[in-house]
Amino acid sequence: MxxxxxxxxxxxxxxxxxRLVRHLRERSDVQNITLMxxxxxxxxxxxxxxxxxxxxxxxxxxxxxxxxxxxxxxxxEWKARxxxxxxPEEAAALKAHKPHSH
Numbered sequence: 001m002x003x004x005x006x007x008x009x010x011x012x013x014x015x016x017x018x019r020l021v022r023h024l025r026e027r028s029d030v031q032n033i034t035l036m037x038x039x040x041x042x043x044x045x046x047x048x049x050x051x052x053x054x055x056x057x058x059x060x061x062x063x064x065x066x067x068x069x070x071x072x073x074x075x076x077e078w079k080a081r082x083x084x085x086x087x088p089e090e091a092a093a094l095k096a097h098k099p100h101s102h
Contacts (some may be wrong), residue, residue: 021046025072028082037093043070 002010024030024043030041044067050067067075086094 021070021102024070028078031084031086032089033090033094037090037097041095043067046070 024046035042036045038050047063047066048092050069051061051063054061054066071078087101
């Protein structure tokens with residue numbers, strides 16, 4: 001494996017995270033329940049992880065602020081534009097997979 005110094009590794013990881021966020025913003029058709037069922041995390045999890053990292057860095061970022069950074073708009077606005085009620089099959093799949101909590 002190629003050796004990468006810690007500073008460069010952190011920059012590359014941050015770039016990959018930004019690309020993931022951009023991808024999720026572009027794929028608003030993919031519902032959070034689908035992500036939770038198949039990957040065990042969703043956009044809200046990422047926002048929670050971002051907020052936890054901010055807290056570790058000594059920053060006070062609210063849940064709403066973290067979500068807005070992830071969604072690119074206020075969460076309630078994103079939900080109104082893109083979210084839908086889960087189908088019974090999706091709800092059952094989520095319950096069966098019991099994804100990790102944030």
